Amino acid sequence: MSTKQRLREAILELSRERGPDKTICPSDAARAVGGADWRDLMDDARATARDLARRGDVEISQKGEVLDPDATWRGPIRIRAK
Numbered sequence: 093m094s095t096k097q098r099l100r101e102a103i104l105e106l107s108r109e110r111g112p113d114k115t116i117c118p119s120d121a122a123r124a125v126g127g128a129d130w131r132d133l134m135d136d137a138r139a140t141a142r143d144l145a146r147r148g149d150v151e152i153s154q155k156g157e158v159l160d161p162d163a164t165w166r167g168p169i170r171i172r173a174k
Contacts, residue, residue: 098125099133099140107150107173115153115170141171150174 102121110116118137122130125137144150145161152159153170 095125095133096136096140099137100144103137103141103144103171104149104173107171110173112173115172117168117170121171138169141169144171148174 099121102124103116103118106116106120106124118134118141119130121140122133122137126133141150141152142161145152145159150171151174152161153172154165154167159165159169
């Protein structure tokens with residue numbers, strides 16, 4: 093299984109476990125997949141979250157506002173299961 097697929101599954105599983113009223117950080121998925129090397133997976137985790145948001149599986153937020161996955165944004169984000 094590819095790293096991207098493992099990140100996808102980790103994001104979906106972790107966000108669903110937390111429920112619709114709580115969020116996860118992309119680093120949660122990166123840590124679950126990458127272990128001690130999780131920082132190397134952060135860009136991939138964020139990109140995977142964007143892909144999942146485009147599909148409607150999750151929503152990405154920043155400071156409580158839902159972000160458009162196709163927009164340009166920077167800084168910390170949170171991921172919530174839909």
